[in-house]
Structures are given as C-alpha cells and as structure tokens.
Amino acid sequence: DADVTQTPRNRITKTGKRIMLECSQTKGHDRMYWYRQDPGLGLRLIYYSFDVKDINKGEISDGYSVSRQAQAKFSLSLESAIPNQTALYFCATSEARTGNQPQHFGDGTRLSIL
C-alpha cells in the first residue's frame, strides 16, 4: 500500500462546483502539504500544515481551503471551481525535524474543470 494516498486520482467537473481532494498518509509524519503542478511552472505550494491545529497559506492559496481532520488526513477544497484551477494536484508529507527532511509525495490527482 502507498504511504501517501490521494483520492480521487482523476476528476472532471464543471465550473462553479465544489470539489474536495483527499490525502491520507501512513508515514506518521506531522507535516503535510498541498501543491499544484502546471506545465512549465513546476510545483507551487497551496497550503501546508504542521499539525492538526497549525495550518498555513502557501504562495497560491486564493480559491482554495484545507482541513486537517487528523494527523493522517489533509483535504483540499475548491469552493467554486474555475477552469484555471485545472491542474495536477499533489499531497506531500515530511517529518518535523529540520528543513532538510525530504517530502514524500502521493501519486497526484488530475483535476479538469470544464
């Protein structure tokens, strides 16, 4: 079983719909992250969380919200989806020691908004 699991893997929806992407991990890491990947732009950070009560905005948080339901679960919501949110979304985790800890990624959710 994967250490970081994202659901769904693919989603097609319409403009204006509310969407939730889910992430769960079995690595026991405190820190969790949500990124979006766009061609030619690399990965950009949307939100990150150090623990259940500590959630922070990343560089592109507008139009997104998150919920850290438990240490192992971190969900990303698009309240009213728009076409330019079409992207590949990744969840990642890391240990909470120092900045040199690598992140561990899920396989991504490919989201298309029509």
Next chain:
Amino acid sequence: AQSVTQLGSHVSVSEGALVLLRCNYSSSVPPYLFWYVQYPNQGLQLLLKYTSAATLVKGINGFEAEFKKSETSFHLTKPSAHMSDAAEYFCAVSGPGNTGKLIFGQGTTLQVKP
C-alpha cells in the same frame, strides 16, 4: 527570497550518453537542495539531497549532484543514460526557516533516444 532555475525545459540524450541537468539556486542562507524525479502518472520521488555534509551527493539509480557554492549550482549528472531514465526532473530548495517548505524549479523533461 529563495528561488530555483532549471536551465532547459527539455533535454534529449542518446542511450549511454552523459546526462547533465542544470539547476541554479538563489538563497540568502545555506540551502538544503533536492532533486526529484517524476515518472508518468506518478508522484515525485526523491533522487538525492544536499544537506551540507558533502558537496558531491550520490543518489539512487546512478545519479549524483555536486553543490558549488561559488556558482550557486546543483547540477544533476549520470555517466550513462538508460531508457528508463526518461522522466521529468525537478530541482528544489528548502524555504527559509524550519518550515520544510520546498521551492521548485520549472522542471526538465529528459528524453532518452535509443
């Protein structure tokens, strides 16, 4: 502010040839640097990381990278390309403070020709 620049969005090599993927960073503090690889329909997988212990870092699958402070570079190399190396490669620098946040480069797609 920290940033990462990957020179060349696409690199093509012949099987058996040297692989060189370029990464330059900007950081006001000693950086932690990472290389990740992304195979089709998968998440990012850590290739190697630099954490100041040694300037030449060896990673998985025969890859290595050399940290050159004077050139602010962290180029990724492999002496002999294999068909299975075809993927997208990302260089990343750890953000300021102990947040564990990563700032990614734009990515380089490596094509390996038979």
